[in-house]
Amino acid sequence: MSSWSEEGPLDLSAMGITQVPRHVAVIMDGNGRWATHRGLPRVMGHKAGADAVRRVLRTAYRLGVSHLTLYAFSEQNWGRPQEEVTRLMELLLHHIRSEQVELMERGIRFQGMGSLERLPPEILAELRDFEARSSSNADMTLTLALSYGGREEMVRAARQLAEEVAAGRLRPEDINEERFKQHLYLPALPDPDLLIRTSGELRVSNFLLWQIAYAELYITETLWPDFGEEEFAEAVRQYGRRDRRFGLTR
Numbered sequence: 001m002s003s004w005s006e007e008g009p010l011d012l013s014a015m016g017i018t019q020v021p022r023h024v025a026v027i028m029d030g031n032g033r034w035a036t037h038r039g040l041p042r043v044m045g046h047k048a049g050a051d052a053v054r055r056v057l058r059t060a061y062r063l064g065v066s067h068l069t070l071y072a073f074s075e076q077n078w079g080r081p082q083e084e085v086t087r088l089m090e091l092l093l094h095h096i097r098s099e100q101v102e103l104m105e106r107g108i109r110f111q112g113m114g115s116l117e118r119l120p121p122e123i124l125a126e127l128r129d130f131e132a133r134s135s136s137n138a139d140m141t142l143t144l145a146l147s148y149g150g151r152e153e154m155v156r157a158a159r160q161l162a163e164e165v166a167a168g169r170l171r172p173e174d175i176n177e178e179r180f181k182q183h184l185y186l187p188a189l190p191d192p193d194l195l196i197r198t199s200g201e202l203r204v205s206n207f208l209l210w211q212i213a214y215a216e217l218y219i220t221e222t223l224w225p226d227f228g229e230e231e232f233a234e235a236v237r238q239y240g241r242r243d244r245r246f247g248l249t250r
């Protein structure tokens with residue numbers, strides 16, 4: 001891959017992009033089908049998916065997206081065959097390690113989101129170490145949702161609030177959206193403006209259920225390993241044409 005700085009920022013008006021979403025979240029689906037269509041083992045689809053991650057991260061960065069959140073592994077994915085889970089974890093560890101120099105050079109902050117304590121200790125240690133070292137990077141934030149589930153996140157928040165009430169530190173009438181949000185995994189993460197889902201399924205699959213309340217959706221038939229610069233730019237172009245009303249009139 002050529003250096004990002006050599007490529008520089010993209011010319012948005014030439015690309016027909018009128019507005020860049022601050023936060024793009026992505027459900028990266030279709031790795032398995034991509035591999036199966038080629039008669040390859042599923043893990044090859046995940047490997048090709050990791051290449052797509054690099055392309056999309058680079059494009060998001062060059063477009064000026066400040067937050068990119070990727071659904072890399074759901075709570076439910078633990079139920080996949082052990083062999084696939086192991087290979088996915090190896091792949092994640094490899095990429096968390098191999099991308100660090102590049103991300104640090106670009107000023108990208110890295111963070112994990114989810115029931116991270118369920119991850120293998122080696123991955124958790126690497127992730128925490130990279131989170132700490134990249135914590136003052138301010139050009140962009142890359143968040144990997146790992147062992148993540150939206151319902152699990154909200155149940156956890158509800159439990160924490162209930163504990164505060166039970167301990168007499170909080171009155172039920174003081175629970176509001178802002179207070180609830182403070183108990184999500186990453187309270188400081190802005191809500192996604194744009195949610196991209198690949199491989200054509202019309203569902204949100206337990207991803208960022210609280211945070212996507214007003215996200216614009218871009219759903220494409222393209223399988224994740226085939227998703228690249230052009231289509232990411234197309235999603236952003238379409239986002240610029242949407243009329244976001246947040247429940248209000250125009």
Ligand code: FPP
Pocket residue numbers: 028029030031032033034046047049050053070071072073074077091092095144224
């Ligand atoms: C969904 O495809 C994809 C995943 C469960 C894993 C996502 C992982 C990667 C893109 C690779 C590594 C990621 C990083 C951040 C380096 P699927 O297997 O559900 O596809 P299918 O629906 O066709 O079976």
